[in-house]
Amino acid sequence: MPLPASLLFSSVLLAAANTATPTVVAADGILCDLTRTLVGNQANVICLIKPGTDPHSMALRPADRQTLAKAKIVLLNGYNLTPALNKIRTPGTVVKVGNIAVPNNSAKDPHIWHDPANVIAMANTVASSLKPLFDANGDAAIDQRRAKADRVLASLGSWIGQQVATVPENQRVVVTGHRTYDFLAKRYGVRELPVLDDYTTGGTLRPSSLSAISKSIKASGSKAIFPESLPPSKTMRRISRSSGVPIAKQVPFGDGQAPGKSLVQTATSNVCIFVNAQGGSCDQESASQLQKRWSAI
Ligand SMILES: [Zn+2]
Known part of the structure; x- marks a missing residue:
């Protein structure tokens, strides 16, 4: 028996919603570039803080609130790098990447990325946070990019030592x-x-x-x-x-x-x-x- 037209239509809509490119907010620190590098074109990554801006004193603009309202995931540096982000409203999952990736931080210093080993750990956390948005193929693509990023970041770590x-x-x-x-x-x-x-x-x-x-x-x-x-x-x-x-x-x-x-x-x-x-x-x-x-x- 053919499906009733209305049911067919709603399942088409549902499929469209599932395959739509998700919006991911990469809020502060170095997460903008890290997230874009890891996710490629699989998500629409919106970077909240413009490069060069002082995160400690920034205030959210109305446009930022609109962005947060459509995010599936909001990635924050964590450790209070950007106090303005402590009280955001979003339907998406909020992940304090630094707190998960670098738990050993007794001074709670938010500037964790100055050691590339910490950026490798952050890449791991970002990759696992993104995975629920995609199917197995999408996850595998993220893992491949993460492995490449890890190698560059490890080289960056040695390069800094040499300089x-x-x-x-x-x-x-x-x-x-x-x-x-x-x-x-x-x-x-x-x-x-x-x-x-x-x-x-x-x-x-x-x-x-x-x-x-x-x-x-x-x-x-x-x-x-x-x-x-x-x-x-x-x-x-x-x-x-x-x-x-x-x-x-x-x-x-x-x-x-x-x-x-x-x-x-x-x-x-x-x-x-x-x-x-x-x-x-x-x-x-x-x-x-x-x-x-x-x-x-
Ligand atoms: Zn600072």
Whole structure:
């Protein structure tokens, strides 16, 4: 017996809904590029935070709320990188990728991606979060891309070590305002000196803290100070004048993806800026090779 027309029609609609490209929100940190790389064209990936934006102080726009309302999955960096995302409304599954991928993080530092080993763990978590959206073929395609991404990220991990090794040992220090590169510092034997976190409360610079900061910067052996952005804040300029250590001419972007750069390019550019400023020499050619492999995934 043929199916009644109405039933046939509704099952066609249902099939269409199931095969429609799902919307995935990759909110912050380096998740935009990581998720797009892993999912290919299987999902419509919307990146909430524009590369180069400060996630710590961003506010949601009405358009972001509309995006969240149609998401099947919302991937967050986690560890409170973007406080504005703590109270989002979405029908989709919310995944705090960092908290799952890097559970061993006693300081709850959100800047976990500065160690590529953590990005490999994040890729794993993103891949498993995406799988319920697809059939076996879709899942296999994600796994293939994840395996390729893992290999590039492992190479990036060794590459960073090779670049840091070109910096004289007593200059392997990164002077910042706020703690950002702790994961990079720990893995590669670099000291991070987050002067505002270490010597001020809420960033207010008292004369006594200015003198303590200057002393510690001079003693650190650093040849440059890396503010969060350029032009540097008044506070960082005062610290530079008082310590006699110049502000770096280029600054790394530590809060996610840099504008116009992939996560691999952001990492290599950050490392090159640091290494070159501290008396080492960064291998740009091998950095471009890594990016070629990454964009070929
Ligand atoms: Zn930050």
